[in-house]
Amino acid sequence: EAGVAQSPRYKIIEKRQSVAFWCNPISGHATLYWYQQILGQGPKLLIQFQNNGVVDDSQLPKDRFSAERLKGVDSTLKIQPAKLEDSAVYLCASSLSDSMNTEAFFGQGTRLTVV
Amino acid sequence: GEDVEQSLFLSVREGDSSVINCTYTDSSSTYLYWYKQEPGAGLQLLTYIFSNMDMKQDQRLTVLLNKKDKHLSLRIADTQTGDSAIYFCAQRRYGNNRLAFGKGNQVVVIP
Numbered sequence: 183e184a185g186v187a188q189s190p191r192y193k194i195i196e197k198r199q200s201v202a203f204w205c206n207p208i209s210g211h212a213t214l215y216w217y218q219q220i221l222g223q224g225p226k227l228l229i230q231f232q233n234n235g236v237v238d239d240s241q242l243p244k245d246r247f248s249a250e251r252l253k254g255v256d257s258t259l260k261i262q263p264a265k266l267e268d269s270a271v272y273l274c275a276s277s278l279s280d281s282m283n284t285e286a287f288f289g290q291g292t293r294l295t296v297v
Numbered sequence: 298g299e300d301v302e303q304s305l306f307l308s309v310r311e312g313d314s315s316v317i318n319c320t321y322t323d324s325s326s327t328y329l330y331w332y333k334q335e336p337g338a339g340l341q342l343l344t345y346i347f348s349n350m351d352m353k354q355d356q357r358l359t360v361l362l363n364k365k366d367k368h369l370s371l372r373i374a375d376t377q378t379g380d381s382a383i384y385f386c387a388q389r390r391y392g393n394n395r396l397a398f399g400k401g402n403q404v405v406v407i408p
Contacts, residue, residue, distance in 0.1 A: 223401075224301070224385050224387070224398030224399050225340065225385075225396075225398050226398070227395050227396060230395070241395075273340070275339070275340075282328050283328060283345065283347075286342070286396070287339075288339030288340045290338055
C-alpha cells in the first residue's frame with residue numbers, strides 16, 4: 183500500500199514570497215491533516231479535513247495560510263506571504279476516518295526555510 | 298487545556314531498557330499515544346492506550362498510565378540501535394479530535 187505522498191521535500195523562499203505544498207493521502211482515507219512542526223517542538227495541527235469539508239482549522243493563521251481539498255482526495259497548503267517564523271516541517275497525515283482510535287499515517291513532510 | 302510535557306534527551310546502552318516519560322494536563326476521557334520519528338521521516342504510531350487502562354504491553358513496548366498523576370510512560374525493553382529516534386507522546390479527548398503533541402524525547406542508543 184502506498185503511503186502519504188508529499189511534495190516538494192524541501193523548499194527555500196524569501197520572506198514575503200508565496201509557497202504551496204501538496205499532499206496525496208492514502209487511497210480511501212477520508213480524513214486528512216496538515217501539521218506544522220517547528221524545530222525542537224512537537225507537531226501542531228493546522229487544519230483537518232473530513233472528505234472535502236473542514237473539521238478543524240482553529241489553529242490555522244488564516245491571514246496568511248490557506249488549504250483546500252478539492253474532490254476530497256489531494257490537498258494543498260499555501261502560505262502567502264511567508265514570514266521567517268514559518269520555517270518548519272509541514273507534515274500531512276491521513277486516516278480512514280476521524281474516529282479516536284483510527285491510526286493516522288504521516289508523510290515525510292516538506293521542510294520549509296524562509297530567509 | 299491539552300498541554301503535554303516531555304523531557305528532552307535520553308541516552309541508553311544497547312540491550313538496556315529505556316523509559317520515556319510524559320505528563321499531561323487534560324483529565325477528560327482520552328486516548329494517549331506514543332509516536333516515533335526517525336530523522337527525515339514522518340511520525341509512526343507505536344502504540345496507544347485508552348484512559349480506562351493502566352497498562353498495555355506490545356512486544357518490547359510497555360505503556361504505563363497513572364491517571365491520578367496524569368503521567369504516561371513508555372518502556373522499551375532490550376533497546377536496539379534502530380530505536381534511536383525522537384519519541385512524542387500525544388493526547389486527544391472526546392469531542393475534540395485534535396492531537397496535542399509534546400515536544401518529544403530524543404533517544405540515542407549507544408552500541
